[in-house]
Amino acid sequence: MSETRQVRVIGFGNTLRGDDGLGWVAAEALQQQTLPGVEALTCHQLTLDLVEWISAARLVILIDAEAGDSPGQISQREVSFDPNAADTLHHHQSPEGLLAGARALYGAAPRMVLLTVCGKSFEFAEGLSPEVSAALPDLLARIEALIRSAA
Template identity: 40%
Template sequence: MSDFSSTPVLIIGYGNTLRGDDGVGVRIAETIAQQQWPGVRSLICHQLTPELASDLAKAKGVIFVDAFPSDESMIQIQSLYPVEMRQNLGHTEDPRTLLSLSQVLYGCCPPAWWVLIPGSHFEFGEQLSPVTKNCVQEAINLIQELIGSIV
């Protein structure tokens, strides 16, 4: 991977790989990291933490990748914007809070998107459900398109 200071786009894949479909964000970020896309850095984490705000502040754009409970097979892409800060900053499940923290602490908030992969199996286990597994390559293609609009 390249030096972060020269990386314009940050991919943050998060979730629990031991809870079925919840680990799809991690798997997608790992795949992108293995493919070594130029100008892209992949971060893999179990959950979003305030420490990630400094990484956001250095990025030209950020793409968060996670699972969401759904019986549908449609990937959702949402533009993200900062939200009002909460008093308690511990572990968070919402990237908008991290965008806010980046704005408050570092004076900048990069353009950001949330790529949400549908999932139906969140019980213990490392296997993805068929619906989620079928969405992985499509999500990677959509992320590649998003990156093209950033750089």
């Protein structure tokens, strides 16, 4: 049953801020591939509206860029359940907040993985820096490996 392989991917960030658009580029690449049981979307921030969407998944993959000293470096982190993670004062959420929401509202406990790539520039610009672009194939390979693991 391909239903059981339900994977939802969220690429988030700001495409007008250079490498912050990484999540979009990666998620759009996945959309092109139309893998069975895999849905990908792009957004600027993690918002409450996403909680319902991710609750149907077994595996949720979040893709983001982060600031740091080694541009292009990929990090992977399992997002763990924390009932008190919700960020209350901001419009947007942390990955933990989304996961807490999925549990509290829909009784869902998908595995959630956050993949981040260290960005080089977050100045006003469209498009990725060469370092981050170069990391894309690796990033996509990691995502695909995660998807396979959910099968």
